[in-house]
Amino acid sequence: MGPEVAAAVAAKHRGDCVNVAAFCAQQGLSRKSFYKYLARFAASGVSGFYPDSRRPHACPTAVSSVVEDLIVLARKRLEDQGWDAGANSIVYWLLDHPAEWPVTMHGVPSRSTINRVLKRRGLLVLVPRRAPSRHRRRFEAAHPNTRWQMDGFEYTLASGAIVVVLHLVDDCSRMDLACHAARSENSQDVWAAFAGAVQRYGLPAQLLTDNGTAFSGRRRGWTSTLETNANVLGVHHFTSSVGHPQTCGKVERAHQTCLKWLRKRPPAQDLAQLQDLLDRYREHYNHRRRHQHLDGLTPAQRYELGPKDQPGPATTAPVYVTRRIVAKNGSIGIEGVLVGVSKKVASQEVLVIHRGRHLAIFIGNNLIREITLTVAKGGYQRIAKASPKS
Structure with missing residues (x-):
């Protein structure tokens, strides 16, 4: 509507003498339309000149207030527990809590619907969209146990002391293989975390770490304990480029999830209490968080789908990890066979990693012997290949 028509309608409503027929003929407007606007102006004032909203009075498919409240509840519970609370996480939470839904409700809202609800409630956190990188190359292992990633992050105890959590994840399934609380990032605890993961999940084909001294000394001209032991076990250990943490991006991202969860709980008093927290985190992360x-x-579901990779040459022999106490005569029993170790380590506990007839024996993080079993009369091991270590 032009200003001429608006002014004529207002004048007519005011009581001025307006020749409606002549004015409409001049403006190319029907008298019916003129009187329609006159009636709208009398009822609504200037706003009557604007067209009415075409929005329907009712929308049967609109999200009800009950559903909106459930979406907000799901987001709050995820945030209170220290988990990611985006639209996808809310969808998975609703799927895993069917008892929260009314009996008459079917299915769960879509990701876009959840984002609209969060935006209406003022709960949507807007993040600037990043420009896609043309040089980014994503890589991912095809099978569980093909590649493990290992790194550590710092944690502050209630006393203010700073300790380290050694974190190990599976590249393919995102399985959290180990969260090991340690006083520092040292070679002994690094090996303990790796050995514990091997005891639970078997040996990987590859191990990826950064260039921390507890993980690797290759670029410094020496060999770390982890590198030595991985080589003995047939695990290919390699490191990321210096100053390029993106290579270990999966374990770096896992740090963020773990730290977010820990911050929602009171600080641990000591390493034992921290380890208890980490064990609870791993159970939920691996078996309940989609x-x-x-x-x-969940990571555990994807890990169990397999097929699981193995280190070294292709073989179907499983990997076993056991602990034994060395007898006074310097031997241990493996698969009904006595294996000679050394009388010097009598009464000490050793960690044995064996696959088929091949054994690697460790005390702490030190390799004591690497042996291929051959059974002789009397059941005592005669060493076919042995590598004593100091």
Whole structure:
């Protein structure tokens, strides 16, 4: 509507003498339309000149207030527990809590619907969209145990002391293989964390770490304990480029999730209490927290799907990890066979990693012997290949 028509309608409503027929003929407007606007102006004033909203009075498919409240509740519970609370996480939470839904409700809202609800409630955190990188190359292991990633992050105890959590994840399934509380990032605790993961999940084909001294000394002209032991076990150990943490991006991202969860709980008093917290975190993360990247599966579900990779040459022999006490005569029993170790380490506990007839024996993080079993009369091990270590 032009200003001429608006002014004529207002004048007519005011009581001025307006030749409606002549004015409409001049403006190319029907008298019916003129009187329609006159009636609208009398009822609504100037706003009557604007067209009415075409929005329907009712929308049967609109999200009800009950559903909106459930979406907000899901987000609050995820945040209170220290987990990610985005739209995908809310979808998985609603799927895992069917008892929260009314009986008459079917299915769960879509990701876009959840984002609209959060925006209406003022709960949507807007993040600037980053420009895609043309030089970014994503890589991912095809099978569980093909590649493990290992790194550590710092944690502050209630006393103010700073300790380290050694974190180990599976590249393919995102399985949290180990969260080991340690006084520092040292070679002994690094090996203990790796050996504990091997005891639970077997040996990987590859191990990826950064260039920390507890992980690798290759670039400094020496060999770390982890590198030595991995080589003995047939695990290919390699490191990221210097100053390029993106290579270990999966374990770096896992640090963020773990730290966010820990911050929602009171600080641990000591390493034992921290380890208890980390064990609780791993149980929920591996068995209850679904991942968008894994098509809604938990890490444990994806890990069990397999097929699991193995180190060294292709073989179907499983890997076993056991602990033994060395007898006074310097031997231990493995698969009904006495294996000679050394009388010097009598009464000490050793960690044995064996696959088929091949054994690697450790005390702490030191390799004591590498042996291939050959059974002789009397059941005592005669060493076919042995590598005593100091």
